[in-house]
Amino acid sequence: MKDPRLLVQSPLRRLSLLQVRHIATVPFGEATGDTARVYRELEQDFGVLAPPIALHAPVPALLAASWMTLRETMLVEGLVPRAAKEAVAAAVSRSNQCPFCTTMHSTMHNSLTTRPTSSGRGVKAGPAGGAGTAPDQLTAWIGSAGMPPFAPELMPELAGTAFCLQYLNRMVNVFLGAQPLPPRAPDRAVGPVLRVLTGLMRGSVRARIRPGRSLSLLPHAPLPKDLGWAAADPRIAAALARSTAAVELTAAELVPEPVRDLVAAELARWDGGDPGLGRAWLDAPLRELPPADRPAGSLALLTALASYRVDDKVIAAYRQNGGGDREILAVTSWAAQRAAQRRSGQLLRDN
Structure with missing residues (x-):
């Protein structure tokens, strides 16, 4: 049975790629090999052919690296609910003056907190007391660079999300506009577009994507010392090791x-x-x-x-x-x- 989301995803593909500036894009229908695989996984696991990832397609190794980092840190729900990760993503995006990502992740966070999609289970208390993953606590942590308010075992997911957005914010600021709209689209279209996009993305949250699926896109590599905080989660550590190695090799x-x-x-x-x-x-x-x-x-x-x-x-x-x-x-x-x-x-x- 075909995924009903395809009725919306298919026409959005071209509109997503039209947003990319400075470089050529790879159309969905022309993608082959790992590029085609990443495009399919983006729609299945993220909900849309997200421009911040798809813009990497001219260099397939970079496409795989950016997708692997996003998927395994932020999209796979391990110990930390997606809503908490969206709060981190929005806070990092604001700090980096990335309006595109701030809009997307703030909207997604609000959508998940007002209409939860998961069981609502809590996470283990951190050193600051409580769950340590309330939006104001996570925002303060991003802004202060102090002691994390959550338990150490949550570090790979939450710090991994922050690392991912530190990277994507920069790429988005270079290659995309201020809003998730094609060139010359009127500003009044932002609201309707966001409702469609968040609806598709919420569908992927409900689906509970399979951990580690993207790891086969890139070969094994050692984890950089400055990302040692990820070692507590072997899956996230493997994703960051492979993705950072791919970027370094390309450079x-x-x-x-x-x-x-x-x-x-x-x-x-x-x-x-x-x-x-x-x-x-x-x-x-x-x-x-x-x-x-x-x-x-x-x-x-x-x-x-x-x-x-x-x-x-x-x-x-x-x-x-x-x-x-x-x-x-x-x-x-x-x-x-x-x-x-x-x-x-x-x-x-x-x-």
């Missing part, structure tokens, strides 16, 4: 080594704050790069530290120096991932 092939070295050094000094609208913080380190690498360095640093400032001019400058769609995705995904790892470490520094 090693397509991102100049001087750019990677520079961004790594800047992130090591970064305190997690917004560098502001001036250019001094950007221009000074870029002067350390060979002139041919500066457009890639600019794109990488902006993606990592101020992704909302990546515009057509930044992308065009990189293209003029030979950067194609695959290179643009490699630079941005690597910078976003490294920034997400850095922010995760700062978030958990007192744990």
